[in-house]
Amino acid sequence: MTIAADSILVLLDTTPDGALAKSSAALLGAASTVGTPVALVLGDEAAAKAAAELGAATVLRAPAPDSQVGVVDALVAAAALARPDAVLASHSVDGREAAARFAVRARSGLVMDAIEVARDDQGVIARSSAYGGSYTVTSTVTHGAPVITVRQGAVEARAEARPLAEITLEVAASGVAAATTGSVEVAEKTGGRPDLRGAAKVVSGGWGLGSKEDFALVEQLADALGAAVGASRAAVDAGFVPSSAQVGQTGVQVAPQLYIALAISGAIQHLAGMQTAKTIVAINRDEDAPIFEIADFGIVGDVFTVVPQLIAEIEKAKA
Amino acid sequence: MRIVVLVKVVPDTNAERTLSLETGLAERATAALVADEIGERALEVALSYADAHEGTDVHVLAVGPEESTTSIRKCLAMGAASATHVVDAGLVGADLGLTAEVVAAALGRVGYDLVLAGNQSTDGMGGVLPVMVAEHLGLPSLTNLTAVTIGDAEVSGTRLSEDAAVGLSAPLPAVVSVTEALPDPRFPGFKGIMAAKKKPVEVLSLADLGLDADDLSTSRSIMLTIDARPPRGGGVKITDDDGDAAVRLSAFLAENHLI
Ligand SMILES: Cc1cc2nc3c(=O)[nH]c(=O)nc-3n(C[C@H](O)[C@H](O)[C@H](O)COP(=O)(O)OP(=O)(O)OC[C@H]3O[C@@H](n4cnc5c(N)ncnc54)[C@H](O)[C@@H]3O)c2cc1C
Ligand SMILES: Nc1ncnc2c1ncn2[C@@H]1O[C@H](COP(=O)(O)O)[C@@H](O)[C@H]1O
Numbered sequence: 001m002t003i004a005a006d007s008i009l010v011l012l013d014t015t016p017d018g019a020l021a022k023s024s025a026a027l028l029g030a031a032s033t034v035g036t037p038v039a040l041v042l043g044d045e046a047a048a049k050a051a052a053e054l055g056a057a058t059v060l061r062a063p064a065p066d067s068q069v070g071v072v073d074a075l076v077a078a079a080a081l082a083r084p085d086a087v088l089a090s091h092s093v094d095g096r097e098a099a100a101r102f103a104v105r106a107r108s109g110l111v112m113d114a115i116e117v118a119r120d121d122q123g124v125i126a127r128s129s130a131y132g133g134s135y136t137v138t139s140t141v142t143h144g145a146p147v148i149t150v151r152q153g154a155v156e157a158r159a160e161a162r163p164l165a166e167i168t169l170e171v172a173a174s175g176v177a178a179a180t181t182g183s184v185e186v187a188e189k190t191g192g193r194p195d196l197r198g199a200a201k202v203v204s205g206g207w208g209l210g211s212k213e214d215f216a217l218v219e220q221l222a223d224a225l226g227a228a229v230g231a232s233r234a235a236v237d238a239g240f241v242p243s244s245a246q247v248g249q250t251g252v253q254v255a256p257q258l259y260i261a262l263a264i265s266g267a268i269q270h271l272a273g274m275q276t277a278k279t280i281v282a283i284n285r286d287e288d289a290p291i292f293e294i295a296d297f298g299i300v301g302d303v304f305t306v307v308p309q310l311i312a313e314i315e316k317a318k319a
Numbered sequence: 320m321r322i323v324v325l326v327k328v329v330p331d332t333n334a335e336r337t338l339s340l341e342t343g344l345a346e347r348a349t350a351a352l353v354a355d356e357i358g359e360r361a362l363e364v365a366l367s368y369a370d371a372h373e374g375t376d377v378h379v380l381a382v383g384p385e386e387s388t389t390s391i392r393k394c395l396a397m398g399a400a401s402a403t404h405v406v407d408a409g410l411v412g413a414d415l416g417l418t419a420e421v422v423a424a425a426l427g428r429v430g431y432d433l434v435l436a437g438n439q440s441t442d443g444m445g446g447v448l449p450v451m452v453a454e455h456l457g458l459p460s461l462t463n464l465t466a467v468t469i470g471d472a473e474v475s476g477t478r479l480s481e482d483a484a485v486g487l488s489a490p491l492p493a494v495v496s497v498t499e500a501l502p503d504p505r506f507p508g509f510k511g512i513m514a515a516k517k518k519p520v521e522v523l524s525l526a527d528l529g530l531d532a533d534d535l536s537t538s539r540s541i542m543l544t545i546d547a548r549p550p551r552g553g554g555v556k557i558t559d560d561d562g563d564a565a566v567r568l569s570a571f572l573a574e575n576h577l578i
Binding site: 013015016021068072091092093094096097099100101103104105107108109110111112113120125130131133134135136137138139140141142143144146152176177178179180181182183184185186187201225233243249250257258268269272275276279280281287292293294295296297298299300301302305306307309310312313314316317318 | 332333334335336337338343357414415416419439441442443444445446447450451453454455457458459460461462463465475478479480481482483484485486487488489493498499500535536537538539540541542543544545546547548551553554555556557558559562564565566568569571572573575577578
């Protein structure tokens with residue numbers, strides 16, 4: 001079996017149960033905009049089939065390794081076989097770390113957290129955002145195939161389904177020291193709500209919600225709108241929500257059509273995670289809260305008064 | 320035991336950070352340089368271990384510009400015993416690959432039993448430097464930890480990834496990175512600030528480490544273009560005095576096809 005000359009090698013993350021991670025469709029989609037997607041799947045036949053359905057022209061498959069080093073060893077073998085024009089991985093914790101270790105071994109240049117990939121006359125380039133979306137930067141590498149991580153939920157392109165063309169990958173163990181994996185506790189699912197990353201609408205709650213119980217108000221509005229739930233760091237620190245809901249500098253960066261901030265002051269580090277939203281709505285009882293400076297629609301008021309009324313209005317409008 | 324903490328000195332996220340549209344480099348005039356908060360949290364992990372274990376030597380390593388000195392002194396005032404500062408004109412605009420080579424080379428010179436880092440810097444946001452250093456040094460990495468236990472000969476912790484919380488362990492030496500789930504860093508006291516003045520800071524150049532920033536045998540990332548997003552203006556702000564704010568917001572959402 002031959003591998004396309006313009007191949008883009010895509011490392012697909014897998015979930016603890018062996019399925020392809022959600023990021024896979026956008027990664028293969030991004031790859032298809034700059035070349036022929038060749039997927040590296042570390043798992044079973046079903047995962048390989050799923051990769052082909054998401055647009056992988058060739059699937060290189062090896063068994064799931066038991067450490068990060070094993071993933072890197074597989075990437076080395078896959079790159080030697082595919083001789084790609086670029087290597088793409090998810091900017092997830094697992095994806096970016098495997099990509100970065102691979103870049104060190106292959107002496108490749110690394111471009112992180114791309115929101116788009118493209119080609120110029122020299123090769124594959126990436127667009128990313130800096131300082132919470134205040135700047136857009138395009139970058140590439142001095143020579144060779146760039147290793148690029150892609151932000152989850154940022155790429156809309158999808159590749160066409162292909163019949164499965166699979167190559168079994170022989171992986172030579174590098175013997176690099178790895179940590180030992182013990183217990184694995186699968187993260188709670190968001191209960192039918194959209195994922196924060198890539199969501200079209202986000203409703204976030206801040207410290208002003210006061211308690212875990214009262215934070216339910218944020219969830220109720222989110223559900224009325226079909227939105228994902230987010231939070232400020234103060235709300236996460238107070239234990240109202242898990243850290244995966246944090247929006248901001250050190251949390252998730254979102255760019256939805258609609259972002260509603262409830263009882264969030266609008267600290268600069270929070271804005272770094274949501275200021276590129278198309279429409280921003282804020283409800284805060286402090287008329288001087290900085291969040292109002294960037295809100296398209298601001299209400300100076302109490303969330304416990306305004307939000308229940310808003311939910312009722314939305315239900316009415318939907319009926 | 321020698322714990323080396325990797326602290327990045329970054330533009331303060333509390334100020335408006337700007338990049339030069341000509342060079343793509345951070346503009347010093349707008350946001351002052353500070354030790355990245357996550358690096359201080361990593362230092363706190365090391366210091367609280369040292370508080371409970373005599374004979375622990377906590378050393379700070381920072382690769383950054385001349386102006387990093389104040390932030391390095393702050394780390395010493397918090398309780399680190401000594402520091403290494405790698406500074407070189409060749410490192411201006413250094414990418415992750417070069418920075419990782421420099422950190423790894425400096426670690427080789429300084430010596431370590433455990434390397435502690437933050438999971439992600441607030442300016443670079445790469446979230447990968449610790450594993451790159453581990454790859455260079457052939458060390459096991461335990462990264463993105465929300466809990467860490469340091470033993471005499473072993474380190475373990477809980478790694479938070481997208482889909483799971485995973486228990487990891489490795490014999491020392493190893494590279495660890497922590498998330499902001501770990502406790503807030505301590506504030507330096509007066510005694511600490513006075514003591515810091517006498518603590519040793521070794522300043523190293525690339526030549527001291529036998530590295531050459533212009534060596535292109537390893538591919539480097541380069542910026543092609545940079546654009547600033549136009550500033551965002553405020554919109555309507557109403558006060559919920561008449562109790563009709565929710566109705567008006569609902570109408571606004573409907574008009575914009577958001578319901
Ligand atoms: C390195 C670093 C990284 C950080 N990263 C992040 C990050 O990723 N995300 C993030 O969010 N923060 C981050 N922060 C923290 C940030 O600086 C703020 O502390 C945080 O965003 C504040 O959260 P908050 O707005 O919920 O709380 P507060 O600032 O306390 O604001 C609460 C708001 O609620 C309002 N309020 C109270 N009760 C009501 C009510 N009943 N009705 C209406 N309004 C009410 C108040 O008027 C107030 O404006 C970071 C900080 C640092 C130093
Ligand atoms: N220039 C640097 N000097 C010292 N430590 C660094 C430097 N850059 C990154 N680090 C460490 O690596 C972590 C992750 O950084 P990054 O990969 O840039 O997100 C930081 O929290 C620091 O602990």
